[in-house]
Amino acid sequence: MEWPIEARVTLLGDVYPLSEDEQEWAHKQYIAKHPHGLSEQWGNFHYFRMQNISDIYFIGGFGTVAWVDVKEYEALQPDKIAIDGGEHNLKELNAIFSKPLRELLASESEVDDAALISIDSKGIDVRVRQGVVWFLFFDFLAKVL
Structure with a gap:
């Protein structure tokens, strides 16, 4: 049996549906990333945006859990x-x-x-x-x- 390291994070904040004109753009982004996704099967599939992140909780495995400072997180750049x-x-x-x-x-x-x-x-x-x-x-x- 394999036990992959699966770090995960919980983001807490304000979530709002995208406007109607952004729904099509978001759907194209989703299909590009997940070409075999299930969204085509659902007639009421909608996309949302998290406007403000209020808290971040990180679970890294092996007992690694921590609250992440939101301002530090927002200032980070993705790893190249x-x-x-x-x-x-x-x-x-x-x-x-x-x-x-x-x-x-x-x-x-x-x-x-x-x-x-x-x-x-x-x-x-x-x-x-x-x-x-x-x-x-x-x-x-x-x-x-």
Whole structure:
């Protein structure tokens, strides 16, 4: 059984429906991101915008939970590696390095599987399966990009 790291966040704030002229634009954005989405099946599917974020609650896994300062969050810029094809980069990196990584780790003990599961400018997260699943976290010495 695999246990992926699935960080999540709860945003609390004021939510309003988009105006009628913005609904079509939002729908095109949604279909571009989720081409097999279910919105086509619902006649009353509408899009909304969160105007003001009042609170942010982060759950990162492994007991990591925290309230995030809204002003700090709003001042942040997206991570360049994550937004510039992070998922695609992971697939390519795993195609190249998953087997050598597994072999390297297996030199110390038996390893069933090893894969990069997350990458950003601060580091890489690796899932290692040795009967049970273990997670390794590698921080870069300096921020990349």
